[in-house]
Amino acid sequence: MKVLVFAPELCDAQLGCEETCSLTWFKEANHDKSAIRILEAEGRTGKYTANVCTQCGQCIDVCPTLAIQRDKRGVVRINKDLCVGCLSCVGFCPYGAMRMHPDYTVPFKCVACGSCAKSCPTGALAVLDLPDAPLTATEKRLLGGV
């Protein structure tokens, strides 16, 4: 599965990634509409962490309408037509990486498109192909397992 990964030692917190993300997906430079957030690491000035979706898939089991599913690249995606805007996924993401913005009723998250990685001058971001996450209860059920 494709996952956006972050190398903290390379980050200089220019936040170009956030701007690129919101421009790519919402046509506007707005940090509140970015799926990736660069934050100062707790208690460590000058060190940064990225809060971004790990594609773990846990939100798939939370969505009441099956709007969240994994695509062929292994990326967890929201089908806007099926989404009823309940924001359960926002509350239940273990990483706080499913986001919402009051301009929209459908939440959003990183889909490992790689735009931010391309724009990062220091090479702190990359989309990698990682081993697949274990199947969620929903995926097993849809495969006819349970």
Added chain:
Amino acid sequence: MENLLMKDGHHRLLAEFRYTPPKVERGYANQTLFVDVSNNTIAARPVDERTKRTFIGGRGFGLWLLWNAVKGTTRWNDPENEVILSSGPIGGTTVYPGAGKSIAVSLSPLTETVVDSNVGGYFGPLLKFAGWDAIELQGIAEEEVIVFIDGNQGLVQILTAPHESSDSYVLPGQIVDLFAQSPEERRAVSSVTSGPGAEHSLMGCLNVSFYDVRRQFVRLKQAGRGGIGTVFRHKKVKALVVKYVGVKGDSNVPADYADLASVGSKMHREICEQDPLMNDMRGGGTTMLTRIMNDFDLLPVHNYRFGSHPEAKNLYKSEFTPYFSLGIPDGCWYGCTLACARCVDRLTPRTGPYQGQVVHVDAPEYETVAAVGSNCGIFDPHAVLEANFYCDLYGIDTISYGTALAFAMECYETGILNPERAGGLDLRFGNAAAMLELLHQMASGTGFGPTFGLGVRRMKRIFAEKYGADPRFLLDIGMECKGLEYSEYVSKESIAQQAGYGLANKGPQHDEAWLIFMDAVSKQIPTFEDKAEALHYFPMFRTWFGLNGLCKLPWNDVEPADNKKVHSPRVAARVPEHVGNYIRLFKAVTGRQDVNEPEDLVRMSEPAYNFQRLFNLKMGYGTREHDAIPYRSMGPVTVEEYESRAERYDSQLREVDIDPQGKSTLEKVALLRAHREKRYQLLVDAVYRRRGWTADGIPTLETVRRLEIDYPDVLDLLKQHNVQ
């Protein structure tokens, strides 16, 4: 749509009404739908601002519409009686947990006055998005009909339905097949149905459906209390169906979506973190209560004689969870992350029409477990699940069923009933086979079913008149008030709960007040004034949920991590942060700016609450004599009961300066009784005062004026009762 249904030749179109679906505004569609199946008329009725202000929605709208539809002489089986369903302004919100309830209102066959019952499932929200704040169903059809509302096309139809099953296991699935035109549309269809048990008894329930996209079958939630399913089937309505495609996070068109989304996602987070540490509702719904109730001697056993039983552990959550399929977002409406609507995907009934087949059952609530389980001395989880399955399918309220059966079992064990009088059944406590057989008798209207299905109040009369039973004994042990069977808590040690049951508008259901812990365990409301205050605050506060289309569970079945740390126990019981959430929620949806304090929510409920009390008065009830409760709910009726907790009762006698030494148990039973009955009346006095009612329990003129429910017919009613 009409073509599809007409084509099969089975569904004749009896009436059709076209409308332009209005845009919902700040939680209201601003019109209600009137359907009369006697003469096949369909009409839209506007909702005015005063009605919204006074009655808010949901139960309030139901009360107001029904009040205007019936006279004081109308009976439950008259055509003028209605079945009304309405959600409420917040209903249909998807971002806050528990915001999809509907409230059903009707004249009850059991209580002969107005009753309300709340229910999950998608009906109420979809009805609103289809353009209707409520539906009033009046009349009695000549033949079986389905009422269908298509909220996208703007179409209401009355169709004949001669061939569909009336069994609520099959029918809701047939409805989805009929009305969903693609697999994606299945979750856009919700129905209201009942069943054959409702046709042959007075304790019929309504089943409200939602389509489960993971399990790929239709699920049901019940409006159980008060026999509304009986009214529904008496109207020869097989199903009410609504279809609306296109639910979104802002379908309710809130005034302030940003704040709504913020308070909603905060609450989801809290449930994610706190529910596993607290009640684990996501793991087993309300079944966790059995253990708590048994531990505190509050679990009804053998018709409420006792509060615990050594075998109760067989009905603990741990005995049910192996049946449940977990890991599924089991909310009864979108976005309910408390997700208590668990499901048993595979059960093989041992009796009845589905014997030996694999079926699915909507998992039992605590109430069902205690009603058909411990209260009847049945400690077999499979039997409880099977009873739950058949009750839903037959359209029977599990609570009335269990409580009435516990009464019949006690009558059987005391010789009032015998196999000949009880349809050949051996109704000893603990006989699970008889418990299930009686359900089948009820559904087919055979054996003991028809008598039993009349409920506890009427059985008492029949047993006294026909079998010469001692009417005073029956009065003491028959657990009903106002004609409605008790829900499943032993209230003997909490006088506040006794009044919570006795003063509840619709009859003894705990949804108005659940004060046992506060009163008897943690002793937070010691004086009569404290208790009266709690009996004002909580019933009003809980009424507020029913006006708005909300579920009560996310209010206090999960709490912020610091709730008990930052607040004293008495304040913590109100869960202030959640009350704050509800204020935000209400403002964000309706845009009303005059609702800021917890007291504002209580004030918002008072008009509808008092109006319901007056409705009871209009129907010939609603006064002090109808708030009398059976002594079994107050204290030990029999020597056996007294002696089972002799130490407790003896010491209570000593507290009031009665020396139990040397007295016979019978004498002690009588002394304790005199004391407790007196206290009950004193508390009733205090509550009436606090609520602004006369000593006979009627809202005073001043109260009615203050609440702006001083309609001319209300003033006439007060005059008739000499309230000046």
